[in-house]
Amino acid sequence: MERKLKLPEGPFKAYLFDCDGTIVDSMPLHYVAWKTVLAEWGCKFDEELFYSWGGMPVVEIIAALNVREGLAMPADEIVRRKEGMYYNILPELKAVPEVLEHIHMSHGKIPFAVVSGSTRESVTKSLETLGILDRFETLVCAGDYTKSKPDPEPFLIAAERLGVKPEDCLVFEDTEMGIQAATAAGMASVKVLQPWERVAGV
Secondary structure, three states: OOOOOOOOOOOOOEEEEOOEOOOEOOHHHHHHHHHHHHHOOOOOOOHHHHHHOOOOOHHHHHHHHHHHHOOOOOHHHHHHHHHHHHHHHHHHOOEOHHHHHHHHHHEOOEOEEEEOOOOHHHHHHHHHHHOOHHHOOEEEOOOOOOOOOOOOHHHHHHHHHHOOOHHHEEEEEOOHHHHHHHHHOOOEEEEOOOHHHHHHOO
C-alpha cells in the first residue's frame, strides 16, 4: 500500500535526515548483526530494547549493555565485528520508500544532511548501497558531536554546516529520541514509521 509522509507546513530551507530506519530500512539488518556478535559474549539484547535505543551511538549501546548484563565487553572489538557483520548483509538493504520519494523530489531545491548515531563508515556504505550518497551536502555521524540524541547538538551542527537557521530545518526521524532532539533544536519534524508499523498497515 502506498504511504505518503505528511509534512508540516513549510517552507523549509533544509532537510535533515536520520539514516538508519529513516532513509534506509536498515534496523532489521543492524539487529541481526548485533545479535550475532553479542551472542558470542552471552549478551542478550531484545528487539524492543534495540528499537527503543535507536539513534544511540554504537559505543554507548555497548557501555549500556555492559552495565545491564554485568559484562565487560571490549567496545572497540565489538564495534569492529558488528560493523563487519552489517557490511556482509548490506546487499539486502532497501530504502524506506516514502522518505526516498522526498529525497528524489526535493534534491537540488534545498540542501540535505544526514544526522546519525551510526559511524561515518556505516552511514556512507548504507547510502552508497542505495546510490544516493551524493544527494547529501554533509553527514553528521557518531564522533562529530559530544552529546548524542535526544540532545539537540547533532542537529544543530548539521544546520550550522548547511548555513541554515534551526527553525528553517525539517527533520525526518523514526525514533522518539530523534524527535526529542529535533524539538530541542527548535526544528519541525516528521515521524517515519518503524518496520512493524509499516507491516501492520497502521
